[in-house]
Amino acid sequence: MADPAVSVLKRAVELDEASRFQESLVCYQEGIALLLQVLKVTKDERKKAHYRDKITHYMNRAEDIKEYLKKEKEDGKYHKQIKIEENTKGFSYEKLFQEYLSETVTEVWVEDPYIRHVHQLYNFLRFCEMLVKGRCKVKRIHLLTSHDEGNGRTQQINSLEEIRQSLEDFGVTLDVSYSSSIHDREIRFNNGWTIKIGRGLDYFKKPQGRFCLGYCDFDLRPCHETTVDIFHIKHTKKT
Template sequence: MDAAKDLLKRAVELDTAQKYSEAMICYEQGVQNLLRQMKDTPSEGARKELRLRAEQYLERAEHLKQLIKEQERPAESVHSLRIAPGSTGYSYEAVFERCLDGNVHSVAVQDPYIRVRHQIYNFVRFCELLVKKCKKLSKISLTTTSGESPSESSQASSLTELQESLRERGVKLEVAYSPTLHDREIRFSNGWIVKLGRGLDYFQKLKGPFTIGFNDFDLRPCHETTIEMYHKLNVKSVKTQ
């Protein structure tokens, strides 16, 4: 019995010191000694008390085992995508496929160039993809820069129209303007962080609307760019109010 007490006391000390691997071993050895002691204990009440203590220590050992496994996993998953100039097959659905699932409640987009007509169209296409793939989506936030030239004069009204359209589908679009914004980044509430060298505007301009690739962006040639995707493991999706 003294051996079991010493082992379990040591296990608690190691556990408190966050030395989980050593603590788990001491817990398991201490529980084994308790179980052996229980067999030699004639009193039913004493056996019941020993069994309860053994179950509690064993439960803690199992918890530490899972904790150790999580600590041994990498801090984040990284994927890098290099798009060559003129290459095809990189529609938003193809690029962002791994980021889109039922755990996405909110998406935050930082892109300074959602200003002129085709850039806003790109953002609409991206929002359509989110609505289609993320069934629990409730919020999209966009941070961009404010357009000032004649070709950018419809920026605010276009985004307002998009806000109203998304609202009809139960999705809130928040738009903020930052004159100093430079980084291009998209954050998904399920833990994915995507850094886009050219933002969402990485497709080449076509000759006209009757050119292959005008509607199907998997067939649209791309500009050269790099897209990096990071995933913070064990991130729990939290619904943004």
């Protein structure tokens, strides 16, 4: 029964040693909860004492990490990083963004130079659908992207115009701007959260076929390797 707890806590230690403290804290908390369940059903007193010692040790380390992260926030160094490994699943837009889309969000800025090709336009459409369906009250979306340099420019402009008109039906205004010098990818919400994804919204792999799992549900779609960096302006000191 202790095997799942051991596995999770082993992962917590690995993340801790790699200085991935936010992720390690989650694993420590999950592993401690599993170990507490094991402790409840254990009859052998020596094993119970062993589990108590382990729980105390991991709880102390988890508290140390909490204090460290708290100080980072107070010092204006708040930074959460998520590493999406190659071919992993479970990173739909809902899973990635919903934690930061509170009811106070009314305005969103998307800066991504690659909202050009058909699949990238569909990615942006799915992102807009998530905003409309979520608990946030988005009224305006700003998109800054770059023009398609090939024959797809007309399709790009027409597709974004169609998305704009569709959003109007839901009471949302879409402002589209183009820049030939944009390179960075960034998404900002007016509640202070900023999310930077190495590959922008285009981090999903092409599905194997139209009738394969993951074609519609992006939680089941394999991902390209990328890094997600999350900041909050409340915790970022300006120079």
